[in-house]
Amino acid sequence: TNEWRLSCVNKDFSVCPSYPPVVIVPKSIDDEALRKVALFRYGGRFPVLSYYHKKNGMAMLRSSQPLTGTNGRRCKEDEKLINATLRSGRRGFVIDTRPLNVAQQARAKGGGFEQEVHYPQWRRIHKYIERFHILQESFIKLVEACNDQSHNMDRWLSKLEASNWLTHIKELLTAACLAAQCIDREGASVLVHGSEGTDSTLQVTSLAQIILDPRCRTIRGFEALVVREWLQAGHPFQQRCAQSAYSNSKQKWEAPVFLLFLECVWQIHRQFPCSFEFNEHFLILLFEHAYASQFGTFLGNNESERAKLKLPQKTMSLWSWVNRPEELSRFQNPIYEANSLVIWPSVAPQSLQLWEGIFLRWNRPSRFLEEAEEERINIIKYNKELQAKVNVLRRQLAEMETDGEVQEEE
Amino acid sequence: CHAVFLLQVENVKLLDRYASRKAASGTLYLTATHLIYVDASAEVRKETWILHHHISSVEKLPLTTAGYPLLIHCKNFHVAHFVIGQERDCHDVFTSLLKLSQPVKPEELYAFSYNPKMSKESREMGWKLIDLKLDYQRMGIPNDCWEITDINKDYEVCSTYPPEIVVPRAATKAVVMGSSRFRSRGRIPVLSYLYKENNAALCRCSQPLAGFSARCLEDEQMLQAIREANPGCPFMYVVDTRPKLNAMANRAAGKGYENEDNYENIRFKFIGIENIHVMRSSLQKLLEVCEMKSPSMSDFLTGLENSGWLRHIKAVMDAGVFLAKAVREERASVLVHCSDGWDRTAQVCSLASLLLDPFYRTFKGFMVLIEKEWIAMGHKFSHRCGHLDGDPKEVSPVFTQFVECVWQLMQQFPCSFEFSERFLLEIHDHVYSCQFGNFLGTCHRDREELRIFEKTHSLWPFLLQRKQELRNPLYRGFTAYKELQPNTLPFSFQFWCGMYNRFDKGMHPKQSVLEQLLSCLRHSVTLEDSAA
Numbered sequence: 001t002n003e004w005r006l007s008c009v010n011k012d013f014s015v016c017p018s019y020p021p022v023v024i025v026p027k028s029i030d031d032e033a034l035r036k037v038a039l040f041r042y043g044g045r046f047p048v049l050s051y052y053h054k055k056n057g058m059a060m061l062r063s064s065q066p067l068t069g070t071n072g073r074r075c076k077e078d079e080k081l082i083n084a085t086l087r088s089g090r091r092g093f094v095i096d097t098r099p100l101n102v103a104q105q106a107r108a109k110g111g112g113f114e115q116e117v118h119y120p121q122w123r124r125i126h127k128y129i130e131r132f133h134i135l136q137e138s139f140i141k142l143v144e145a146c147n148d149q150s151h152n153m154d155r156w157l158s159k160l161e162a163s164n165w166l167t168h169i170k171e172l173l174t175a176a177c178l179a180a181q182c183i184d185r186e187g188a189s190v191l192v193h194g195s196e197g198t199d200s201t202l203q204v205t206s207l208a209q210i211i212l213d214p215r216c217r218t219i220r221g222f223e224a225l226v227v228r229e230w231l232q233a234g235h236p237f238q239q240r241c242a243q244s245a246y247s248n249s250k251q252k253w254e255a256p257v258f259l260l261f262l263e264c265v266w267q268i269h270r271q272f273p274c275s276f277e278f279n280e281h282f283l284i285l286l287f288e289h290a291y292a293s294q295f296g297t298f299l300g301n302n303e304s305e306r307a308k309l310k311l312p313q314k315t316m317s318l319w320s321w322v323n324r325p326e327e328l329s330r331f332q333n334p335i336y337e338a339n340s341l342v343i344w345p346s347v348a349p350q351s352l353q354l355w356e357g358i359f360l361r362w363n364r365p366s367r368f369l370e371e372a373e374e375e376r377i378n379i380i381k382y383n384k385e386l387q388a389k390v391n392v393l394r395r396q397l398a399e400m401e402t403d404g405e406v407q408e409e410e
Numbered sequence: 411c412h413a414v415f416l417l418q419v420e421n422v423k424l425l426d427r428y429a430s431r432k433a434a435s436g437t438l439y440l441t442a443t444h445l446i447y448v449d450a451s452a453e454v455r456k457e458t459w460i461l462h463h464h465i466s467s468v469e470k471l472p473l474t475t476a477g478y479p480l481l482i483h484c485k486n487f488h489v490a491h492f493v494i495g496q497e498r499d500c501h502d503v504f505t506s507l508l509k510l511s512q513p514v515k516p517e518e519l520y521a522f523s524y525n526p527k528m529s530k531e532s533r534e535m536g537w538k539l540i541d542l543k544l545d546y547q548r549m550g551i552p553n554d555c556w557e558i559t560d561i562n563k564d565y566e567v568c569s570t571y572p573p574e575i576v577v578p579r580a581a582t583k584a585v586v587m588g589s590s591r592f593r594s595r596g597r598i599p600v601l602s603y604l605y606k607e608n609n610a611a612l613c614r615c616s617q618p619l620a621g622f623s624a625r626c627l628e629d630e631q632m633l634q635a636i637r638e639a640n641p642g643c644p645f646m647y648v649v650d651t652r653p654k655l656n657a658m659a660n661r662a663a664g665k666g667y668e669n670e671d672n673y674e675n676i677r678f679k680f681i682g683i684e685n686i687h688v689m690r691s692s693l694q695k696l697l698e699v700c701e702m703k704s705p706s707m708s709d710f711l712t713g714l715e716n717s718g719w720l721r722h723i724k725a726v727m728d729a730g731v732f733l734a735k736a737v738r739e740e741r742a743s744v745l746v747h748c749s750d751g752w753d754r755t756a757q758v759c760s761l762a763s764l765l766l767d768p769f770y771r772t773f774k775g776f777m778v779l780i781e782k783e784w785i786a787m788g789h790k791f792s793h794r795c796g797h798l799d800g801d802p803k804e805v806s807p808v809f810t811q812f813v814e815c816v817w818q819l820m821q822q823f824p825c826s827f828e829f830s831e832r833f834l835l836e837i838h839d840h841v842y843s844c845q846f847g848n849f850l851g852t853c854h855r856d857r858e859e860l861r862i863f864e865k866t867h868s869l870w871p872f873l874l875q876r877k878q879e880l881r882n883p884l885y886r887g888f889t890a891y892k893e894l895q896p897n898t899l900p901f902s903f904q905f906w907c908g909m910y911n912r913f914d915k916g917m918h919p920k921q922s923v924l925e926q927l928l929s930c931l932r933h934s935v936t937l938e939d940s941a942a
Binding site for chain 2: 025043045145146149152153154155156157158160164166167168169270271272273274275321334335348349351352353354356360362363364365368369375376378379383384386387389390393394405
């Protein structure tokens with residue numbers, strides 16, 4: 001629409017080192033203002049457009065925490081920027097992925113949150129998403145539980161519960177539903193941020209788009225989502241996906257943030273099996289390549305680093321390989337039926353299951369599940385072949401009938 | 411016959427699990443067989459039907475601003491929360507439901523009044539659909555070693571066994587009668603399943619009345635006959651499915667278990683499945699977890715662990731796996747018992763048969779399995795399912811656990827069953843519904859005395875008619891898989907949302923893969939017709 005514009009203020013990565021060269025901002029905000037806003041946000045990550053909901057024109061923005069500090073600093077340009085996304089007289093929501101007390105304590109270190117007095121049209125909601133180092137501990141505990149060979153049911157359930165992994169899944173899904181509800185049901189614009197704006201923020205915005213936007217559920221759309229909301233948005237893949245769950249040394253920056261997002265997509269996929277063009281294998285593929293890949297796509301921590309490493313020149317893109325027809329066919333969901341719905345997942349514990357495809361992948365034979373997949377594909381394929389055959393026969397019948405008519409006329 | 415309403419109450423709300431105040435008002439009707447709630451407020455009229463026989467408890471909850479609440483728990487895990495405007499009405503519904511849901515005499519059961527449009531011949535044919543003799547024939551019986559005997563035709567051997575049982579040819583009448591005096595309730599060792607490939611036999615019985623030191627020559631000869639009917643293996647297993655402590659405690663009461671010293675060439679083993687009281691309590695706790703309003707993941711997993719439910723399911727599954735392995739790999743015959751040989755014994759024998767033989771994974775085969783190991787062999791359905799107003803301590807989800815084990819197998823082997831989860835749920839519903847005569851009473855003699863075969867209908871033809879919706883679209887056929895060897899590590903067991911939270915529609919996937927594939931198959935069939 002014409003309320004937004006592309007800004008190249010960051011084209012040499014000087015305004016925000018972790019942002020891409022081009023971002024989308026409200027039209028009424030010029031580049032000078034953006035520079036000022038960047039000084040007011042942690043790491044220079046000023047609010048940018050993440051998603052525009054065509055249905056009602058509402059927007060989802062993301063950023064990092066404002067640097068209000070203990071003095072209650074304000075930045076009029078920042079206020080103007082996010083207010084520009086509001087319809088007249090309407091409110092917006094700020095979804096802060098930190099608990100209130102953490103957000104308050106952040107002021108002591110120069111950070112903070114959007115104060116009501118300066119942002120009167122915005123209502124702040126704190127929806128806590130776990131910090132990334134907690135996620136890593138959780139991940140390690142879960143993998144350890146899955147490797148436990150003792151035939152003790154109580155111990156398994158106890159370890160599963162203690163890992164808290166499924167709790168994180170539930171919390172992230174709930175937060176994404178919240179953001180999506182604000183946009184779709186409340187008809188309000190939303191700003192999402194945590195501390196740095198590079199982990200939980202991206203989890204929430206990308207997952208909310210899965211809920212809201214059917215295009216994100218197509219293969220190309222999902223690839224674009226990952227590129228936009230994770231790679232270009234500056235999620236530090238290099239730091240987060242260095243070692244995974246078996247590493248001996250404790251990596252300070254390591255965390256399965258992207259995996260948690262992929263698993264939430266899988267949970268939604270399980271609940272809406274006909275709404276995704278891709279299948280589970282696609283998600284597993286992305287998980288693998290985020291950690292170790294012969295492609296350059298997931299290398300580096302942001303676009304700036306990728307440009308410095310000259311990745312586009314020196315490496316191949318995962319997408320160029322995956323999108324080849326012979327590869328893509330492996331990742332297609334045979335029962336996909338395109339729809340234009342907003343899909344709301346259930347976050348009841350009974351609705352969430354352990355992602356066996358990742359966590360029990362090597363602990364159980366896959367033969368029987370693969371055969372089931374083959375059957376599913378065959379059923380759909382046979383149906384399509386029959387449909388094609390019937391169409392041909394119908395056409396032939398129609399032709400014969402018109403020929404017959406012509407003959408009669410003669 | 412449903413047009414007659416015993417009671418009709420207006421201004422009734424049906425609340426969902428979140429007890430939202432926005433619930434619309436509808437009308438509650440009681441008929442002789444059902445409770446029917448009609449919500450005509452929305453564009454589409456919505457009816458909720460509950461069979462009285464399915465109701466396990468009705469409670470009056472404390473008065474709220476919305477009215478007088480009534481909470482109904484059903485045996486198929488449906489939970490209905492009504493709020494009734496007037497106290498008098500609420501009380502009337504409450505007392506009526508208490509009476510209607512707890513019949514006293516068997517004749518009051520639905521099966522005796524259920525009267526679908528069907529000819530007398532069809533009804534009789536329905537009862538003949540499942541013939542156990544054919545299944546024994548399929549196993550090759552009668553043969554040199556095993557025979558079908560009618561020695562129990564007047565229930566002289568055992569009052570809770572069927573008239574015809576399969577015993578070793580080498581077991582004389584004296585051996586049979588002697589053994590029956592040494593087994594609890596006369597439930598002598600009989601054949602459950604013969605594994606033709608190597609002649610190993612799966613047999614079942616009840617606990618011996620051995621006490622601390624009693625012996626019985628005939629019983630020892632009976633086991634010897636079973637062992638010798640399988641020359642391919644020098645020993646046989648005797649498996650007691652109880653925990654060792656319980657079995658030992660039984661000795662003080664003059665019962666107990668087989669002493670390896672007295673029986674030649676047996677290998678004795680305890681499996682350790684808990685008793686019916688533990689299982690009843692476990693299910694109760696599980697259902698409390700399922701009913702929690704908005705539990706956290708921790709609440710749920712901790713509750714699941716504390717209920718012990720999956721631990722018990724695993725125990726039953728492990729036992730079935732052990733039996734199947736003993737028969738298939740060690741080529742050894744196995745004699746299984748618990749206390750009375752009609753609960754845990756039924757579970758593990760039917761499960762082992764299912765693991766070994768793909769026939770039991772077909773529609774017909776599964777029906778045969780249930781008719782044989784559960785119905786004919788005297789599982790006390792009436793008591794275990796609380797059909798009549800009786801002793802609550804006899805109620806226990808023994809059959810439910812077996813059905814769940816089958817479901818767990820379906821999750822691991824999606825292409826190896828001819829039927830789907832829906833088939834299992836239908837059978838489970840009807841075990842409690844008393845709409846059909848198959849599960850009434852406690853044993854064959856009961857059913858004969860109640861004249862089930864003359865006065866009621868059999869469930870099986872009704873389910874077979876609905877094969878198209880109850881089938882598994884991924885079934886690869888009879889020969890695709892021989893035996894199933896499931897993984898029984900704890901993570902292999904999933905929580906069965908479709909059973910224990912069946913009526914919480916919001917919790918289930920919003921799009922059903924099963925439905926999608928079935929409709930695709932239906933479409934293919936119409937296309938095939940068009941092409942022809």
